[in-house]
Amino acid sequence: MRTQVVIVGAGPAGLTLAHLLHRQGIDCLVLEARAREHIETRVRAGVLEQPTVDLLDEIGLAGRLRVEGMTHHGIRLRFDHAMHRIDFADLTGAAITVYAQQELVKDLVAARLAGGQPILFDVDDVRLDGVDTDRPRVRFRHDGRERTVDCDVIAGCDGFHGISRASIPAGVLTVHERVYPFAWLGILARTRPSCDELVYARHPDGFALHSMRGPEVTRQYLQVPAGTDLADWPDERIWTGLRRRLGHGDGLDLEEGPIFDKSLAPMRSFVVEPMRYGRLFLLGDAAHIVPATGAKGLNLAVADARVLSYGLGHHYATGRWDELDRYTARCLRRVWQVQQFSWWMTAMLHRIDGTQPFDERLRAAELDRVVSSRAAATTLAENYVGLPFATGWVWRG
Known part of the structure; x- marks a missing residue:
């Protein structure tokens, strides 16, 4: 078997990447270790940023989301027996949409299969070979048969415990982690x-x-x-x-x-650098984990897919690798901004045992400022609804 890109993992990162590549005429094969029923029913995140919804609109996959999703123009913060509203619409002109991740996965799977594009479910024993050469290869078992796929690039979208990051030799990646x-x-x-x-x-x-x-x-x-x-x-x-x-x-x-x-x-903060090794690119939870407080995990995975799709589109249109060489730097800029916001929200809102009363009062003061200062509320709102994508990052062909 031969394809241009093998995508390991049919979560939001892998499936969004597959759609973006298909729109550019780039062949790809999606491999998923679980059954279709499992990935379409597994309960995960449920908040979509404005840029994520806009991207799904752009690629024609927001039809059911627009009907069944719940658009929210703010959130409430409750502390000291009082409720305070952060008005996204007033502060940013944007909103979030509550739409369960498994529902988004259903939409992405259905659209890909309806277009005759391959997804192999229940794939076992995946092995990545030659990722540091110009001839990477993916081996796996499917339907009881051993299979091999030659490709140009591998996209590792298989999560924190997947095979993709584990295939990179020890010492190559720098790991940043907070538990x-x-x-x-x-x-x-x-x-x-x-x-x-x-x-x-x-x-x-x-x-x-x-x-x-x-x-x-x-x-x-x-x-x-x-x-x-x-x-x-x-x-x-x-x-x-x-x-x-x-x-x-x-x-x-x-x-x-x-x-x-x-x-x-x-609750964990986790980032690996770089997000690439040879022809293997890491996306989503394979490269980074954020605390759930900021509702960013799914959205960050989609952002990775957008950046990689641009780099691959540019490569196949021009034969150059320069945009793919910028993949890590472009992704990590957003990753670390999101990590900072998620850490800030987590520290401000959670009880942290063992800290000094002084530190607790500082966190309370921070929360009080958010609800009493328009500038501070705007900072929260801008991050929560989603930082804008850099212009020009989707390759049009």
Whole structure:
């Protein structure tokens, strides 16, 4: 088998890249270790930045999103028994869209398959060979058969635990990492949203977040210690914690209902540099992880795909590698800006055990400034709705 680009991983990064390449006439093969049903039902992120929605509009994949997605023009910050609104529309003229990642993956998969473009699901034993040469090769098993694909470039979009980053020799990558001493306990509940926008709450017991996945399903989170056992959190304890931390009034009256999904998400900041080794390029969680507080993981993966698609389009149109050589620098500029914002939001809103009372008062002062200063609120809003893409980064052919 032969193709121009092999994409390892059918998540938002890999599938968005595949669509952007197809629009430029670049052949690619998408390999996915999981079944289609798994990637289309796995509960993940649910907030899309304005630039992400605009890109999906541009490539004709925002039809269902525009109908079923929930556009929010602000968020609420609750602390010291009071609710404060950050008005995105007023401060930036932009918005966010609440649309579950699995729904976006469904749209991307359906569009690719409808166009006759290949995605191989349930792929096993993937091996990347020759990535530091001009003849990279991907070996894998599919439908019980050993297969080999020769290509020009490999895009590693297979997540934090995938094979792509692990295929790079030790010592090549510089790893930057921060592990936080807490996690998020997340639930999905069959309840109507208790507020028309996301509510971020800072409370002496710890952080809480009220979000939604539609008019009849809510997604809610509680800060818990790292290493927490889900068995220690029965439904009633979860609802008690949410009621206490989120409070009531000011447009929020928490509605309780059946919980049908529980999960624990560790909080980590992680970046590798460079995001390329030879002909292998890392995208999304394969290259970086951000704390979920800023709702940036999916959006950052899409941004990586946009940058790589531009570089590949330029390469196949001109034969030059100079734009691909800029891939790491272009991606990391946005990655580190997003890391800073996510760290800032996390530190400002979470209880951090073991810190001095002085530091706690500093975090409280920071939060107070955000809701009392238009300049500070604008900084939060600009980052939350999504930093603009640099112009000229999508190759038109």
